[in-house]
Amino acid sequence: MNGMNGFGRLVLAEWTKFRTVRGWTIGIVAAMLLTGLFGLLPTISCSDANNTPCAAAPTGPDGEAVTDRFYFVHQPLSGDGAITVRLTSLTGEYATHPVGIPGEPARLTSGVEPWSKGGILVTSSLRPGSAYAAMLATGGHGVRMQYNYTHDAAGLPGTASPASPRWLRLVRSGDAITGYDSADGRQWTLVGTAVLAGLPATVQIGMFATSPGHTEVTQNIAASAVRGGPSRASATMDNVAGVGGAWTGGTVTDGQEDGPRGLPGQYQQNGGTFTVSGSGNIAPDVPGGGGIGVAITQPLIGTFFGLIAVAMVGAMFIAAEYRRGLIRTTLTANPRRGQMLAAKAIVLGTVTFVTGLVAAGFALVFGVARVRASVPVDPVGVGTEIRIVVGTALLLAVVAVLALALGAVLRRGTGAVAAVIVVIVLPYLLGELPTVLPLNVQEWLLRITPAAAFSLQQAYPRYSQVDGQYTLFGGYYPLAPWVGFAVLCGYAALAVGLATVLLRRRDA
Amino acid sequence: MNAVLHAEWTKLRTTSTTAWLLAAMVVLTVAVGLLASSAVRCPVGDCGVDPARTGLTGVYLGQAVVVAVGVLAIGGEYGTGMIRTTFTAMPHRLIVLGAKAMLLVGLVVPAGVVAVFGSLLVGRPMLAASGHLVLSLGDGAVLRAAVGSVLYLALIALLAFGIGAAVRDSVVAIGLVLGLLYLFPVISGVVTDPVWQRHLQQIGPMSAGLAVQATTSVGSEPIGPWAGLGVLALWAAGAMLLGGFVVRLRDA
Numbered sequence: 074m075n076g077m078n079g080f081g082r083l084v085l086a087e088w089t090k091f092r093t094v095r096g097w098t099i100g101i102v103a104a105m106l107l108t109g110l111f112g113l114l115p116t117i118s119c120s121d122a123n124n125t126p127c128a129a130a131p132t133g134p135d136g137e138a139v140t141d142r143f144y145f146v147h148q149p150l151s152g153d154g155a156i157t158v159r160l161t162s163l164t165g166e167y168a169t170h171p172v173g174i175p176g177e178p179a180r181l182t183s184g185v186e187p188w189s190k191g192g193i194l195v196t197s198s199l200r201p202g203s204a205y206a207a208m209l210a211t212g213g214h215g216v217r218m219q220y221n222y223t224h225d226a227a228g229l230p231g232t233a234s235p236a237s238p239r240w241l242r243l244v245r246s247g248d249a250i251t252g253y254d255s256a257d258g259r260q261w262t263l264v265g266t267a268v269l270a271g272l273p274a275t276v277q278i279g280m281f282a283t284s285p286g287h288t289e290v291t292q293n294i295a296a297s298a299v300r301g302g303p304s305r306a307s308a309t310m311d312n313v314a315g316v317g318g319a320w321t322g323g324t325v326t327d328g329q330e331d332g333p334r335g336l337p338g339q340y341q342q343n344g345g346t347f348t349v350s351g352s353g354n355i356a357p358d359v360p361g362g363g364g365i366g367v368a369i370t371q372p373l374i375g376t377f378f379g380l381i382a383v384a385m386v387g388a389m390f391i392a393a394e395y396r397r398g399l400i401r402t403t404l405t406a407n408p409r410r411g412q413m414l415a416a417k418a419i420v421l422g423t424v425t426f427v428t429g430l431v432a433a434g435f436a437l438v439f440g441v442a443r444v445r446a447s448v449p450v451d452p453v454g455v456g457t458e459i460r461i462v463v464g465t466a467l468l469l470a471v472v473a474v475l476a477l478a479l480g481a482v483l484r485r486g487t488g489a490v491a492a493v494i495v496v497i498v499l500p501y502l503l504g505e506l507p508t509v510l511p512l513n514v515q516e517w518l519l520r521i522t523p524a525a526a527f528s529l530q531q532a533y534p535r536y537s538q539v540d541g542q543y544t545l546f547g548g549y550y551p552l553a554p555w556v557g558f559a560v561l562c563g564y565a566a567l568a569v570g571l572a573t574v575l576l577r578r579r580d581a
Numbered sequence: 582m583n584a585v586l587h588a589e590w591t592k593l594r595t596t597s598t599t600a601w602l603l604a605a606m607v608v609l610t611v612a613v614g615l616l617a618s619s620a621v622r623c624p625v626g627d628c629g630v631d632p633a634r635t636g637l638t639g640v641y642l643g644q645a646v647v648v649a650v651g652v653l654a655i656g657g658e659y660g661t662g663m664i665r666t667t668f669t670a671m672p673h674r675l676i677v678l679g680a681k682a683m684l685l686v687g688l689v690v691p692a693g694v695v696a697v698f699g700s701l702l703v704g705r706p707m708l709a710a711s712g713h714l715v716l717s718l719g720d721g722a723v724l725r726a727a728v729g730s731v732l733y734l735a736l737i738a739l740l741a742f743g744i745g746a747a748v749r750d751s752v753v754a755i756g757l758v759l760g761l762l763y764l765f766p767v768i769s770g771v772v773t774d775p776v777w778q779r780h781l782q783q784i785g786p787m788s789a790g791l792a793v794q795a796t797t798s799v800g801s802e803p804i805g806p807w808a809g810l811g812v813l814a815l816w817a818a819g820a821m822l823l824g825g826f827v828v829r830l831r832d833a
Binding site (some may be wrong): 096371374377378381382384385388389392396486487488490491494495498499501502503514 | 616617620621638641642645646648649652653656660750751752753755756759760763764766767768771
């Protein structure tokens with residue numbers, strides 16, 4: 074029994090069929106072109122309603138894009154040292170519309186954002202994107218220790234008030250910065266330790282305030298369902314201890330000047346009491362929402378049309394045999410029907426995977442270069458880029474196999490293609506039409522349907538410390554990348570299993 | 582013409598696929614509408630969603646089945662070679678196409694009426710229970726959304742029929758039509774320029790055609806209700822012309 078050899082020959086036979094049918098070759102080439110070239114369409118322009126020029130977001134110490142804009146009352150600190158303050162209040166005001174438009178004065182409403190921040194901060198320099206560590210009070214998330222933009226640890230809960238102040242302390246020792254908080258200034262609790270590699274001997278230390286943009290999401294307006302404007306937070310601090318030099322105040326900014334994204338900041342000193350007001354954020358940049366850059370996956374939008382093409386090829390790869398009666402010849406030559414399906418799946422999966430790899434790689438390299446010429450693109454790590462390219466190829470391959478299996482079950486190409494397109498594209502589409510379904514339903518659709526596998530294309534993590542718009546077109550999906558892929562694989566496995574059983578039990 | 586219609590009707594009546602597909606269309610449309618209607622919540626003072634439009638969400642899915650019906654109405658005969666017999670019996674090919682298209686519309690419209698009015702009827706109590714202000718079926722805007730949705734399905738069937746006649750292969754045709762329908766919303770989603778975004782929504786057959794479903798959000802739609810349906814009608818007419826042209830010129 075030369076089983077493996079026989080199966081190898083079966084794969085070869087299926088490969089010969091595949092490459093000699095002109096329509097299938099055309100379909101695969103079309104899939105490659107659609108996936109690869111759609112990203113080159115000039116779909117992105119950089120001017121918003123105020124014709125604000127697009128400036129690139131600075132990058133933080135870990136390489137991710139960040140927003141870095143706050144008001145900082147600071148002084149240099151050489152060598153090791155510490156700062157302690159008592160924070161007695163954090164208040165705020167916000168605009169519901171962009172400000173800075175000539176002839177339209179900013180109307181500010183009183184209220185603090187959940188992630189408005191005020192507190193103390195140590196930073197390597199005043200350049201945006203510098204390494205830093207901060208102990209801060211927030212509008213709605215209690216005391217936090219945050220450092221290097223992405224790191225966030227919780228301290229005391231609740232909001233600060235004169236009756237219930239928050240004591241904050243940062244201690245520098247070499248590269249290590251340790252944060253403490255206290256409700257009374259006597260009993261201190263360790264919140265976290267940040268190791269800022271390569272921190273210079275002289276750092277800037279002091280008090281800061283900042284507040285992210287205010288957004289209100291309404292679902293009834295078709296495309297632009299979001300309105301909002303900048304906000305400003307004011308933090309009142311006293312009992313400043315540990316540092317004794319002269320203070321300097323100023324806005325650290327990443328180029329986003331006052332106007333649509335920021336309000337002017339200031340500080341007042343009254344005896345030992347400081348009131349610091351600032352606007353902006355110190356956080357990772359979130360593309361698609363309030364952030365500056367666009368997602369690196371934007372040029373991969375052609376994946377949809379590639380998917381439709383591979384679904385057509387996949388379904389026809391078996392349905393055409395039924396239509397022409399060739400299936401009887403195929404099964405006479407090799408009566409093991411499960412093997413026949415496996416050989417087809419291997420050939421189809423391999424071809425679509427390789428094609429998808431080329432197309433997605435092309436789209437990511439050239440498409441992103443093209444987008445970058447007009448708009449900043451938020452960078453991602455090499456590992457993520459590889460996952461996106463390989464993931465897109467896997468997505469195409471598994472969808473093709475799903476279509477093949479459905480084609481074997483239905484024995485009709487039309488039904489199989491319609492079914493695959495409906496289960497993979499429609500959930501995504503319904504998720505993106507805000508008029509139709511509420512957000513939670515959209516998210517569930519992208520968890521339980523094969524469209525969950527689009528999560529392979531998610532480039533940026535969600536940050537709990539950033540209230541952004543984590544939308545689909547911003548590149549955010551409800552499931553983790555490989556979990557979403559597993560959902561698609563589950564459907565494909567189910568379809569292949571069903572097809573195998575039916576192939577064995579039915580007459581050809 | 583009557584004889585041709587009769588012949589086509591006999592063919593259609595005696596193949597079970599079309600009837601099953603239309604039944605599936607009704608069930609899927611109503612089921613999705615029911616799910617959508619039961620899923621929306623209405624926080625006090627902010628009923629963001631358009632109730633009629635929510636009830637008619639199922640049309641997004643139902644249209645895929647209608648596309649299959651439209652494509653198979655012509656592609657089925659090409660697949661089996663039956664088309665040669667048909668054209669031998671009736672050499673005036675455009676008359677055959679016309680008869681097929683009339684029957685197609687004649688089948689899709691009643692099925693669409695059942696699906697659309699069924700969706701609105703089953704969705705109403707759910708939407709009302711969650712606090713939405715649900716207008717009665719007799720209300721002008723709701724009636725427009727309902728009748729418009731039925732016409733939308735009929736036009737989608739004709740669009741699919743035209744493409745099916747032009748490419749002759751059902752699988753290719755269904756991929757093309759569904760790609761065309763879903764292409765515009767996906768592309769307009771990534772276009773950040775609001776002017777271009779609006780233009781894409783105005784010319785896309787699905788995004789423009791379904792603007793007719795708007796009742797409370799008419800002002801925020803990219804295109805007026807009837808104008809949007811007109812855009813889809815242009816697409817359908819273009820596809821039919823193309824299909825007729827190709828069928829006439831090419832060997833069967």
